[in-house]
Every structure is written in C-alpha cells, then in structure tokens.
Amino acid sequence: MIYEAQYDSMIRLAYVTTDSLAAAEDIVQDAFLDLYRNLPDIDDPVRWLHRVVANRSTSWLRRLIVARRYLQRAVVETDHPPPDSGRTAVRRGLSRLGPRYRAAVFLRYYLDLSEADIAAALGCRPGTVKSLLHRALTRLREHLDED
Amino acid sequence: MKTDPAAAVRDYIASLRVPAAPPVSRIVGRSRRVSRVRAWLVPVPAGLVVAAVLLLSSLRAGTGQAPQIADDGRPPALPTRFAGYSYFTGSVSQSPPGPAIAVYQQGWGVELADFPQGLVLGARGDVYRRVDLADSREDSQDQGDPAPMLLSPDGTQVAVGSHNGLGDLALLDLRTGRVRSVPAARGRAVRPLAWSRDERRIAAIELSKSASNQTFAGALVVFDLTDGTAKRWPEHQAISMAVFSPRGDELAVQGEGIYILDLDGRRVRTLTPPGQPYLTSEAAWSPDGGLIAAINREEPQNSGVYSLVFLDPTGRDQALPNPIRGVAHNAVVGWTAADRLLTRTDDQLVEVDIRSAQRRTLSEFNTSGGNYAMARIQFAADLLVGVQIRAADNPNRGPWPIWWQNALAIIILLTGLAVTMLTRRLMRRRHSRPRATRTPI
Numbered sequence: 371m372i373y374e375a376q377y378d379s380m381i382r383l384a385y386v387t388t389d390s391l392a393a394a395e396d397i398v399q400d401a402f403l404d405l406y407r408n409l410p411d412i413d414d415p416v417r418w419l420h421r422v423v424a425n426r427s428t429s430w431l432r433r434l435i436v437a438r439r440y441l442q443r444a445v446v447e448t449d450h451p452p453p454d455s456g457r458t459a460v461r462r463g464l465s466r467l468g469p470r471y472r473a474a475v476f477l478r479y480y481l482d483l484s485e486a487d488i489a490a491a492l493g494c495r496p497g498t499v500k501s502l503l504h505r506a507l508t509r510l511r512e513h514l515d516e517d
Numbered sequence: 518m519k520t521d522p523a524a525a526v527r528d529y530i531a532s533l534r535v536p537a538a539p540p541v542s543r544i545v546g547r548s549r550r551v552s553r554v555r556a557w558l559v560p561v562p563a564g565l566v567v568a569a570v571l572l573l574s575s576l577r578a579g580t581g582q583a584p585q586i587a588d589d590g591r592p593p594a595l596p597t598r599f600a601g602y603s604y605f606t607g608s609v610s611q612s613p614p615g616p617a618i619a620v621y622q623q624g625w626g627v628e629l630a631d632f633p634q635g636l637v638l639g640a641r642g643d644v645y646r647r648v649d650l651a652d653s654r655e656d657s658q659d660q661g662d663p664a665p666m667l668l669s670p671d672g673t674q675v676a677v678g679s680h681n682g683l684g685d686l687a688l689l690d691l692r693t694g695r696v697r698s699v700p701a702a703r704g705r706a707v708r709p710l711a712w713s714r715d716e717r718r719i720a721a722i723e724l725s726k727s728a729s730n731q732t733f734a735g736a737l738v739v740f741d742l743t744d745g746t747a748k749r750w751p752e753h754q755a756i757s758m759a760v761f762s763p764r765g766d767e768l769a770v771q772g773e774g775i776y777i778l779d780l781d782g783r784r785v786r787t788l789t790p791p792g793q794p795y796l797t798s799e800a801a802w803s804p805d806g807g808l809i810a811a812i813n814r815e816e817p818q819n820s821g822v823y824s825l826v827f828l829d830p831t832g833r834d835q836a837l838p839n840p841i842r843g844v845a846h847n848a849v850v851g852w853t854a855a856d857r858l859l860t861r862t863d864d865q866l867v868e869v870d871i872r873s874a875q876r877r878t879l880s881e882f883n884t885s886g887g888n889y890a891m892a893r894i895q896f897a898a899d900l901l902v903g904v905q906i907r908a909a910d911n912p913n914r915g916p917w918p919i920w921w922q923n924a925l926a927i928i929i930l931l932t933g934l935a936v937t938m939l940t941r942r943l944m945r946r947r948h949s950r951p952r953a954t955r956t957p958i
Contacts, residue, residue, distance in 0.1 A: 373544070478523075
C-alpha cells in the first residue's frame with residue numbers, strides 16, 4: 371500500500387521543508403487525499419507524492435514567511451526540537467536554507483533519489499538540482515563547522 | 518574535525534519523531550466528507566441563489582417611482598369586463614399605473630379565500646394594481662378591508678383614510694407612487710367621502726378611533742389640499758355622505774336629511790323630497806349641476822327593493838325625471854352624461870337613461886360566481902363623462918407582489934436543495950453498489 375509505505379517519508383519531507391509537524395501532517399494528508407481521488411490518472415504515485423508534498427511544503431512556508439512579515443513575528447514554532455546539540459545545529463542550518471534547498475537535500479540524502487528524480491519532483495532541470503544541492507551542502511558545512 | 522553535512526542531515530531527519538500514520542479509512546472518510554461538501558454545498562446553493570436573484574430582478578424590473586404606463590393619448594375607457602380576482606397583482610408603490618378610472622375593493626373576506634383587496638383600474642388599458650397604501654392603513658376591526666379610498670376626479674390620486682387614528686389623510690399619486698400626508702385630527706379616524714372637481718378640496722368625516730367600516734356617520738371636515746388646512750363645524754356631527762357640486766362651491770350632505778351647504782358650512786337649502794331618500798354616493802350630483810341622484814327604499818321598508826329618485830339641488834322647482842325602480846341600494850356610481858347615470862349591480866355596470874329609464878350594460882364584474890364580490894367601486898368623475906367602452910384585454914397586473922416574490926425565492930431554494938439532496942442520495946446509492954472499486958491507496 372502506497373499510503374503505509376510512503377506516509378512516514380512524506381511526513382519527514384514536509385517536516386524538514388516546513389519545520390512544522392502540524393503543517394507537515396496537513397500537507398501530507400491532503401496529498402494522500404488528492405492521490406486517492408486522482409489515482410486512476412496518476413502514472414507514478416510515489417513520484418507524484420514527492421512533487422506534490424515538496425511543492426505544497428514550499429508554498430506553505432512561503433505563505434508563512436509572508437504572513438510573518440506582516441505580523442512581524444520572529445518566533446519560529448518548534449514542534450519537536452531534537453535534544454541532541456549536533457542535530458540542533460543541523461536543524462538550524464536547514465532553517466537557514468530556502469524550502470527548495472531543504473526539499474532537495476531531503477530527497478537526495480534521505481531518500482537517495484537521483485538528480486533526475488529530484489528534478490522531476492521539484493519541477494526543475496537536473497542541472498538546477500545539482501546547483502541546489504551544492505549550495506545547500508556548502509552552507510550546511512559552513513554552519514556545522516562554525517558550531 | 519570536518520563534519521559530513523550529508524550524513525548529519527540524514528541522521529537529523531532519521532531522528533525526527535513522526536507520528537504513526539492515521540488509519541487510511543480516516544483519510545478516505547475525510548475525502549468523502551470533503552468531496553460531498555465540495556460537490557454541492559457551494560455551487561448548487563450558489564446557483565440557486567443566482568437563479569433566484571435573477572428571477573427576482575426580472576420580476577422587480579421596473580419597480581420604482583417612474584410611471585410604468587405611458588399616457589398614449591387614448592381616451593379613457595372602461596373594459597367590457599373587469600379582470601378577475603388575483604393574488605398576484607402588483608402594487609402601486611412597486612409599479613405606478615398612471616391615471617386610473619376606478620378604485621374598488623374586491624372581496625368581502627367572507628368566502629374561503631376572498632381576502633379583500635383595494636385595487637385601481639387604469640384609465641387607458643387593462644392595468645390593475647393593488648393600492649398597497651390602503652392595505653397598510655387598514656384597521657384590525659375592519660376584518661381585512663383596506664382603509665377607505667377615494668379616487669380624484671381626474672384619476673391621478675387616491676386619498677386613503679384610516680379607521681385607526683393615524684391622524685392624517687394620505688394622498689397617493691398613481692403616476693409616481695409617492696404619498697403626501699394631509700394632517701387630520703390626532704387620534705381620530707378619517708374617512709374621505711368626496712373630492713371637488715377642481716381637485717382642491719376633500720370632504721371627509723372624522724370618527725372616534727373605535728369606529729369601523731360599520732360606523733356610518735361622523736363629523737364633517739373639509740380639507741383644503743392647497744394649504745393643508747381643514748374646516749370643521751360643530752353642527753355637522755352626524756354626516757354619512759357628502760357630494761360636491763360640479764363647480765365645487767357647494768356640498769350636499771346626508772345628515773338627518775339631505776341639505777346643501779356652502780364651503781363655510783352654512784346651510785343653503787334643505788331638500789325635502791317625498792319619502793326618505795338618502796345620498797349613497799359622492800358621485801350623486803349630475804355634471805351639469807341640475808340633479809342629485811338618491812336612493813329610496815320602497816315600501817314595505819324591509820322589502821329590499823330600492824328605487825332611484827332625483828332631487829333638485831338648485832331650488833328652482835324644475836321638472837324631475839321619474840323614479841326608476843329596481844336598483845341596488847348602492848347603485849349610484851357616476852354620470853356618463855348629464856342625462857345618463859352609471860349604476861352598478863352585484864356583477865354589472867349599467868348605464869341608465871334617466872329620462873326614458875332605458876338601461877344598457879357597459880361592463881361586467883368578474884366575481885367568479887360571486888366568490889369574489891365587487892364590494893365597493895368608485896370612478897374618476899372627469900374620466901367617466903363620455904367614457905368609451907373597449908373590449909377587455911389580458912390584464913396587466915404588474916410585477917408580482919413583494920411577499921410572493923420572496924415566497925417564490927424561498928420555494929425555489931428549498932425545492933432546489935431538496936432535488937439536490939435527493940439526487941445525491943440516489944447517486945450515493947448507485948455508487949454503493951458492488952462495482953469495480955477505486956484502487957486503494
């Protein structure tokens with residue numbers, strides 16, 4: 371079953387991208403709803419899920435950023451802060467990346483997708499994925515080394 | 518020591534505590550609920566509302582203050598048959614009809630559904646409108662009868678009194694729907710009786726607030742419409758009918774007897790005809806000023822037989838037409854010529870030659886077999902002289918009444934919702950039958 375097999379990783383994708391577990395659950399459940407409705411028309415459900423969850427997570431975060439600008443709220447909600455200091459540093463490093471960087475990092479280093487698959491999920495060219503990953507890792511490394 | 522960021526990211530993501538996936542049935546159930554709502558809750562009611570609004574807009578088109586019926590130059594005419602009773606006649610305020618030739622009350626409120634209506638009939642066509650002002654001023658003790666109405670001689674205005682002490686006489690302009698208020702005695706009922714031919718004055722009676730349409734006599738008052746003043750006289754306290762002379766300088770009134778007053782309330786003459794005829798109509802005075810038509814109850818007094826008698830208001834002892842027997846007690850409704858009296862029966866308008874007593878039916882009332890009686894009718898005196906008769910056409914009743922439009926909108930919405938829900942239930946039933954199911958996610 372796609373749902374049982376993919377639910378966990380989709381939650382992690384959305385969680386990493388949005389930094390909000392509640393938002394991640396909403397996004398992922400909505401994605402599965404749409405998958406359920408449109409399943410006969412979807413050729414590759416897993417790839418479709420990657421794309422939809424990544425896009426919606428990015429959109430959610432952008433909306434949140436805009437809203438925060440208006441509300442001038444600097445507080446970042448934290449659902450489950452990892453206790454370990456090294457992981458906290460990773461989380462901080464990820465939060466300094468844009469949502470598409472985070473999604474690319476997740477798809478590449480957690481799901482081990484190829485650059486072509488990541489490009490398909492993010493709706494960009496493979497060359498762009500390579501660039502996204504390179505910059506993301508550079509920034510993460512700098513951040514982790516600083517810590 | 519250099520940190521491998523890819524490994525650190527992998528470790529961080531793996532450390533995230535992710536709640537267990539909820540049962541897929543909850544997701545699917547949410548899908549069904551959401552799809553059910555999305556499928557019809559928004560578009561169908563929205564469509565219904567749009568349909569209702571469009572319908573109401575079309576029905577209400579033309580509602581406003583502008584006259585709806587243009588004066589096309591045709592002479593005033595009476596239809597060969599009045600339109601039947603209808604619940605769907607629009608109101609003067611919604612769609613002013615222009616000058617009217619008649620104002621009338623249809624329905625006594627004694628049959629199953631003949632709720633009394635105050636109506637006007639257009640002077641130049643089969644245009645009918647409810648006098649909603651009279652409906653709004655009705656008194657509860659009048660059992661649904663509209664407030665007393667009086668049509669001006671030129672047919673352009675209706676004066677509406679009240680039995681509930683509103684303290685004014687309302688003048689409704691049939692060309693625009695506008696209402697003008699003329700002050701009356703505060704807390705007293707007022708019933709307009711006669712309108713002078715020059716349109717300047719209205720003779721009325723004022724009654725106690727407890728008066729109803731069963732109270733016949735009251736204190737005479739003459740309103741001057743040019744300045745809103747009124748004249749009252751302590752000696753004229755029990756007047757049941759008043760009739761202006763054609764020149765408007767005298768007033769015949771029915772009190773203890775019939776007598777003529779000048780406009781200062783002084784008794785000029787007392788008419789002493791044989792028997793005890795009485796004035797029943799504001800239209801009793803002939804247009805040439807030479808005669809007054811009155812009604813006499815024939816012997817025996819309880820026979821229910823009435824006759825038309827003619828009185829001399831001039832005091833010149835002129836020769837009078839002979840009485841005409843066999844008329845209704847409320848027969849006198851106007852004059853079509855100096856020697857032709859327009860009379861009514863329960864279901865007809867009959868012109869009577871007062872010299873030869875020849876009768877000619879001009880028009881019929883559509884009472885649906887007597888179920889919707891022509892309770893009262895009064896004509897625009899100026900338009901009646903030389904009036905033509907034309908074949909009745911389809912009645913123009915104007916836009917549907919507001920209450921009916923609102924009721925229709927609600928009916929449309931409820932029907933639409935019921936059909937939608939029924940359709941969806943049938944579709945759900947059909948979908949719930951065994952068939953090739955959707956691939957589970």
